[in-house]
Amino acid sequence: MNLIDQLRAAVGTANVLTHDDPGADLSPWEQDWRKRVRGKALAVVRPGSTDEVASVVRAVAAARAAGQSVSIVPQGGNTGLVVGGVPDASGTQVLLTLQRMNRVRAIDPANLTITVEAGCVLQNLQKVADDAGFLFPLSLGAEGSCTIGGNLGTNAGGTQVVRYGNTRELCLGLEVVTAQGEIWSGLTGLRKDNTGYDLRDLFIGAEGTLGVVTAATMKLYPRPAAQLTAWAAVPSMDHAVQLLGLAHQHLGAGLTGFEVMGQFALSLVDKHYPQLRVPLWRDTPWCVLLENADSENEQHARAQFETLLERALEQGCVTDAVVAENLSQAKGLWHIRESITMAQAEEGHNIKHDISIPVSRIPTFVAETDALLAREIPGVRMVDFGHLGDGNLHYNVQAPEDADGQAFLRDWEERVNTLVFDQVLRHHGSISAEHGVGELKVHKLPTYKDPTALAMMRSLKRALDPHNLLNPGRVLA
């Protein structure tokens, strides 16, 4: 039986799509989210259970052992930003989509845990948690399409990391199909388990290169009694960092969001989406969006917030501020923040970065790097925004106003990346804070990653996936 027939036997004929099938359109799985790469799969396979995933992996492993050049690319919601979840152009890769495995297996209120399959869409997971009276705090732009399996594979960050951590910190246990097609049943709901090496965190963030995550037990939190959002004008990045310190001190764990947005980024939202009514941006180089979640009530949250902002105004680290009066205003403020991504696309192509730097070094990093870029590319415009609470900036470089965007990308992308990443290295930062490595940054690691770390990564890959069956060429070249 050839591989395609074996795959059909494993998951059912209807769940194996190939280019030979009349009328089959595989592009939703072959085209990456940012439309940078269009691959060609040998087949798209849609297993419906963990056992089926294991059968698929065993079938492909056997074909490879028999000399066929085949491999597996696991995929969640296909919203990744680093080309880590689409097949390459060779036509030899089996695209394994987890989308059919989307059940919530169990919810344990007293243990504050929920067990879900990898294909569960993040927004559905949030909703199931909410319906049960709890908060599942992972939240990011793609939440309507991305899956928890993809979030785990990339260790996704998002907007509440300052309080709840990345996806890694929200996960207690995993179920994984190994490169040998075995099933590791590690779906523990335990907060403490010191019986050996931490396999869970090795698979999280491995982008499907060490094993296929099929299910996970995630933490739940009590739903806050109130949530408030404020928007503040700050006179400099130094002041933004100072405000962050004050917010930590005054709100403690109530601080659930701390986003910074540069004036040019906000001007693009104002220009392309004037109906969104961006507040306070005209007279200040930076705005900050803060969120405060309160376990008591709205009145208390508001008093807390006002004390913080008064102190910040006194100290001069805030020049003006508004606090959302109701949920719809709060959503409006977040919507502005989230519209930066679209607004910059409306303005034309830009060179995107997803970097992190120790918070204390961010003001210097931004000042230095802005100046370097301005010297190199006269008229360059910086779309600078991000999760300052986590030291994570989306430090994007937009073409000068009159430039041709396509030509700008072609001529400058490599040079700008080098300049920015060298600065990141100098300030002890990371060239991929929350998006991952994928194919896009894999060739950067030898330059920007500690060589001993890289050597250990290679050893671990060889140990768990000796035949390079799983997502080859991603994370490690």
Add this chain to the structure above:
Amino acid sequence: MNLIDQLRAAVGTANVLTHDDPGADLSPWEQDWRKRVRGKALAVVRPGSTDEVASVVRAVAAARAAGQSVSIVPQGGNTGLVVGGVPDASGTQVLLTLQRMNRVRAIDPANLTITVEAGCVLQNLQKVADDAGFLFPLSLGAEGSCTIGGNLGTNAGGTQVVRYGNTRELCLGLEVVTAQGEIWSGLTGLRKDNTGYDLRDLFIGAEGTLGVVTAATMKLYPRPAAQLTAWAAVPSMDHAVQLLGLAHQHLGAGLTGFEVMGQFALSLVDKHYPQLRVPLWRDTPWCVLLENADSENEQHARAQFETLLERALEQGCVTDAVVAENLSQAKGLWHIRESITMAQAEEGHNIKHDISIPVSRIPTFVAETDALLAREIPGVRMVDFGHLGDGNLHYNVQAPEDADGQAFLRDWEERVNTLVFDQVLRHHGSISAEHGVGELKVHKLPTYKDPTALAMMRSLKRALDPHNLLNPGRVLA
């Protein structure tokens, strides 16, 4: 040059101790904390820098490659409870103590991080953080002697895990000497870094079997404005779990401690330390100690606590409660909790467990296992206490009142362990919640750990330490 001379060359003659040295006493490093095992080291080596650690590892690796049967046991404060940090009896192991490497390298207030060497005593780390106006939240009984390196090696838990997580969750970056004697400089202070596999968490909890942790960058938190402690009588374990849910809901992230203590455990404190004045224990099967850290002020914390306790009294999950009036009363309550360990020792030998179970299953686990043990050993007494907020019980089995403790251990330890661990497995728990595996539980893993997980652990050990140089026989047999 023989190995001992090479070690002397690496760290200085004064920092290599052997049994051949006149008057040398190696017992502080050879004898484990619980005095279960007395090993014999080839030498005790005390490096003063990371480079010296690397030289020591390379020297021992070379000797091993040349056919000598030597290996390395890294040690922190030697307070471990599972025989993971002392040499075996062979006289062939180099005991590598990190105690001289005890500097605080840097503190970064805006980034909320502190970088310390592995030999820094936990209490000193807490103090340096406090002096700088921050909280380092790891806290456990041995904090006056244990080191942060040991805490990392065992992924130590302690009393504030319900809010701040285990040592793993408090660590951002590591510096590690590999089994090849290379230095991995992974001392990042970043909250987000997705540039490859999570090496950090692989070394944390590996008990020195994969590499030697020499330094770490740890998270700091704003120091709470107030901290309050309450002591509540609860009528059953079910009610204790219900109280935990209420506490999560009302205090949110303010809940920093939630300890449960059984009546017999408290009776032992009352009996052996009557001056401690244990409250409320006579008329209730369980007491709970709760801690609430507040970012506002004491008045607010007290109001919060009172609301919680009123609600709990209404719902019948608390029958009586006291809130400490001041810091000294609060310390007194914690002292009672921490005195259980000594009180049970005063009473005689017992069989100790450090288990975790999903919180929702703890009432059933305790009822079932208590009954099984009572049937098997008439008159057996249960010293049951622990970190209920984390699902972690120290479920200790004390000899019947008139029994000979030594004989009880001899006759029953193996049988009681099997009975308790089988119950733990049945309830999806862990046989080592916060103490680790060491030598003490290494032979239990094949029975109680998922076989696929164990196979992956062996692969990882072979990948990073192929010659089994580091702490052989611990974690993996």
